[in-house]
Amino acid sequence: MANVLFYIALILIWVMLLYHMFLMQGGYMHFRNFEKVIPEWEKNMKDLPTVSIFIPAHNEEVVIHQTLTAMSRLYYPKELLEVIVINDNSSDRTGEIAQKFADKYPFIRVLETKPPNKGKGKSSALNEALANSTGEIICVYDADNTPESKAVWYLVMGLINDPKAAAMVGKFRVINAAQTWLTRFINIETICFQWMAQGGRWKWFKVATIPGTNFAIRRHIIEGLGGWDVKALAEDTELTIRVYNQGHHIRFFPKAITWEQEPETLGVWWKQRTRWARGNQYVVLKFLKQITTLKRKRIIFDLFYFFFTYFLFFFGVILSNVLFIINLFYDLQLSIGNVAIALWILAFLLFLGEVMITLSIEKNEMNRKNFFYVIFMYFTYSQMWIVLVISSLYQEIKRMIFKEEVKWYKTERFSQSDQGGKKDEKK
Known part of the structure; x- marks a missing residue:
């Protein structure tokens, strides 16, 4: 029985690893081609x-001063733009602070939320702004984001040129x-994400x-979805499912x-990622209950991906770890010891390879320092996620x-005084 469980755990882990290798190849191909449409x-x-x-x-x-400074420099006709800070x-x-910007820039205004x-x-807060805005x-x-000057321009460009797209998603980087x-x-x-x-x-x-930030959606779509x-x-994930289902x-x-900006301390990271994990688990459980009534089969595939990520994959990792620990103290008569070690080493090398290749897409990110951080990450940060997902599910x-x-x-949030030097135009 222990051998069967161990094989199940290995299959679940390797399915996810191979799938991400497949995604990495697609991501690299997208990186090589996505800019070709821009001149047209x-x-x-x-x-x-x-x-x-x-x-x-x-x-x-x-953080709000730096964010609104970036908003004031956006490359988009200001007469067609309204920036709403939802206080x-x-x-x-x-x-x-936001009101000082509103007093200076006519296209910026502050909206105070009201009950309920x-x-x-x-x-x-977003629903409050939706009811008090006019943009198409x-x-x-x-509020911790500093978009590059043409970020909104490119989001709108995508929607204009892809009429079938309900939403356009940009890229975010860590400042x-x-x-x-x-x-x-x-x-x-x-x-990697x-x-x-x-x-x-x-x-x-x-x-x-x-995502939670740096995206554009057509007003009639979001209003139609309530x-x-x-x-x-x-x-963000919940809205994604409803958009595709339409x-x-x-x-x-x-x-x-x-x-x-990203969390700089473990305590802040834990609380933020717990919210993310619980949020995605909520979405999976919410829509799995409706799976027979979902109109679009494509989104069923995506739901299964989230289900695999937050349930099956972590179950496989946890199961393999538990069996390994128990076997240290009690002989489970595992007959695949050498095979398991070989598969674990291959899994680690596959993880290292796909992450480093993905880092090569971004300028200056595939370097010696990050190589060692990826190795360290596998044994620490990745394992922290396992504990976090268990806690979140509970x-x-x-x-x-x-x-x-x-x-x-x-x-x-944390002070941004020393964080501006990281920003530059990336590949």
Whole structure:
């Protein structure tokens, strides 16, 4: 029995590793080709739509000045632009700082949330802005983001030239990547997500996921869907499923770049990633219950990917670890010891290879320092995710059983005074 369980665990792990190798190849191919359409697309940038940019902000005084400075420099006709800072029940100087920008720039304004949306989290704040805006295109940026000057231009360009796309997704990079060992890990993780999960899935399956920031969606689409789900901690993933189920697609266009701050301490990382994991688990469980009524078969495939990632893959890793530990103290009569060691070494080398190749897409990221960080990451950061997913699943199941209210955790920000040097135009 132990041998059978061990084989099941190895199969689950290797399916995920090989799938990500496949995505890495697709991401690299997308990187080589996505800019080729831009010269032709530029010709259609004449009758531009109005754009509303939503910036949900709760106690963001540490970062909001730099974010709004970036917004004031956006390359887009200002008469067609409105930047809305949604001051959601802040108790610090967020509203005061934002109002100074509103006084200086006519296209920036501050929106104070009101009941029932006040203090309820990001989805409620976005719904408040949706009801108080006019743009034909809605863009969303987190309050710690500094988009490059043409980010919104490229998002709109994608929607103009791809009429079947409901939403256009840009690329985000880590502005504080060099601050701590943790932000270096997150930087590697982020690059892999951009080019594997986003670029690879778009290349092979024409599927991408709406992130929490740096995306544009057509107003009539989001209004037709009834706005954002206030019960979803991962409102971006939940919205993705509904968009695809309506028969639209979401395009990944990495020319639109924003820089965002990532957690610099383990405590902040744990709380943020727990919210992400619980949010994605909520989405999977929500839509798996509706799987027979979903209209679009493509999204069933994506649901299975999330289910595999947050349930089956981690189950396989946990199962293999448990069997290994038990076998140290009690002979389970595992007959695949040498095979298991060989497969583990191959799995590690495959992980190392696919991550380093993905890092090569971004300028200056495939280097000796990151090579050693990737090795260290495999034995530390990747294992931390296992514990986090178990904890998140326990909390989410408990919430569902006892019908607990969803509590939104707002990620703590850090001073950005030493983080500006990282920004530059990337490949």
